[in-house]
Amino acid sequence: MPVRRSFAFKCTVLLMLWVLVAIACAQIPAYTFWPAIFGALTLPVALALNLLAGLYWLVRRWPVAALPLGLAVLTWPHFQRGLAVHPFRVAPAAAAQTGQVVKVLSANVRIFNVYPQLRDAGLHSSREMVRWVAENPADILCLQEFYNEPVGTRSQDGNVFHTVDKIGRQAGRQAFLSKTVTNSAGAEFGMAIFSRYPIVNKGTISFGKLTQNHAMWADIRLPSHDTIRVYSFHLQSMSMEEKDIVDSYSSKAGLKQKGVGLLRRFKRGAIARHWQVDTLVRRFERCRYPMLLCADLNDVPYSYSYDQLADHFQNAWASVGNGVGSTYNGRLPFVRIDNQFASPQWTVDDYWVHYEIPYSDHFPSTATYRLAKRQSAQ
Template sequence: MAVRRSFAFKCTVLVILWLLAAIACVQIPGYAFWPAAFGALTLPAALVLNLLLAFYWLLRDWRVAALPLAVAFLTWPHFQRGLAVHPLRVVSAAEGQPGQKVRVLSSNVRIFNVYPQLRDAGLKSSRNMVKFLAESPADVLCLQEFYNEPAGTRSQDGNVFRTVEKIGKDAGRESFLSKTLTNTAGAEFGMAIFSRFPIVNKGTIQFGKLSQNHAMWVDLRLPSQDTIRVYNFHLQSMSMDERDIVDSYSSKAGLRRKGVGLLRRFKRGLVARNAQVDTLINRFELCPYPILMCADLNDVPYSYSYDQLADRFQNAWATVGNGVGSTYNGKLPFVRIDNQFAGPEFQVDDFWVHYEIPYSDHFPTMASYRLVKK
């Protein structure tokens, strides 16, 4: 028994050291040492193993159990990033409480499936997505990979993609479209923010050359006469096809065939995203107003990009959610790359993922906040 305990204790110490090393890796930007990202991705396993060892020692020696339990307590915020646990939070208890309420919806709409390979019969998914957004009760909508055909666009689709008009003016919202491209037919690509509150200022943040990977912001005047700033941003993707990813880990032949190319894309996307989030953090620190933000991070909760934001702001899902909160609508399970964050002046009341809206490769997210000015 003494030998077994000795071996178990050594395993416990090793797991704790692994956990601390993985947390350190999360804080290393890809442009400084990109392989650290692989260490960061092992953090969920280290967190779970530490909890299991804590339970193991509780059954055998509570004095030893104090070590993994203390580590679990100190690292609980990291655990919550990937698996939120709020079992007593069934419904919001915010009704009737003070503070200006703001409801925010965020969604990567995948250009409303306008490309031929994304279309379905009668443009049903495109029409349903636009209808869902136009009828949403949200006060603010932040949309990535946006597409719009303004009046005068040479199109054979009628007014299906007159999205700024339908989601904005026709639905009683002001709009700001941050355009990255206008094609020869007059159609517009970019990102958009729609608001039922007046937009009093707005702007765009580029990461070098303006592309679909950029940030935009609006200052909104609330009925309480407070001004808040809402950021909407889309960080660099890895340009990795999910079929290639599945192939790479399904067989040795697939790994040899796809592995090198995937690694190269992984590195390129990682380095770009980490530099982009640093640019945004510098801008956030200069903002004079309470901040809400919506993002397609193209990164998981155990990454430098997420860590830099979560260290400074409340992640809405980690604050009030339960479970993984996956937002990617594809073959890769349990992937949460779409997030909402809030400054300390806000109380997060609710957050949920619209799994009933499957018209993009991202599920929309919705959150309710109250401005309480802590």
């Protein structure tokens, strides 16, 4: 039987078409055609099966392998989004580095576990999280879901949550707190950027009403006299409880009971996130400074949100990491929803996820960037 009429060849062609369609789906915002989000989510499966098809044809009839393997090469950046592969990469030695080096920590600190249902004995996790962040050697800290009790606030917890003072002034950093809520006791909720270098300008980007889902930015003057812009943002939550997700795929009864509600919430969240990321990308396009982005995307690497950022920026994990790089600290495995991105002026030297810091439902991440060429302020 001719190869082109064989069942294996037809399956290979269909797999290749699946890859292309899934990639196309990742470029369609949910507010335009929401079912595309599910097509994009199938991309890692399609990429893996296409690679297996290439290996199959290498053994069976190697000239045919050029089709799936050629597609695998062309779509390798998409493969790297979900499973980074750099087995022989070695971080550059300090002596070999040229240009200004900047180390950045990004973390969703889950309001330092201040709520009663998050607290543990003696506020151990809260104290340890604040201490670890304050003592972290990073030059710039981007903290989402931030909580602060200003010095002088009367609190039964003492000074545990004087976080701006502990992470900022006491650690030799400037602080920019983007407040979304101040409660009756004077405690502040929002996001924060801390910097060992001068913050020369700053601002907040709301997505309509200012909520925890917003963005903030700071222009920072480096010792090299370059000015860079750092963005930190928190996109719309998936609005789904982890238990409901686990229940939905654990049994048919769970799927029937939870499935429709989860689908509805997932759709609403995706529409909001895709509109929010489009709003941010338009802002990024107007910025002339080298940029660093720290984000709780609340979305996976195979999504429109991630795709739009990856079109303009380097993802730190995909550039230098190995493996999945999951950042969600929960029962859902292999989920990377927290990311750092860098504009083309930067080289990513290193990136790692701090799995040893389990105090939030997100693991913190640290990256080291190098700005090789001096940029003039504009």
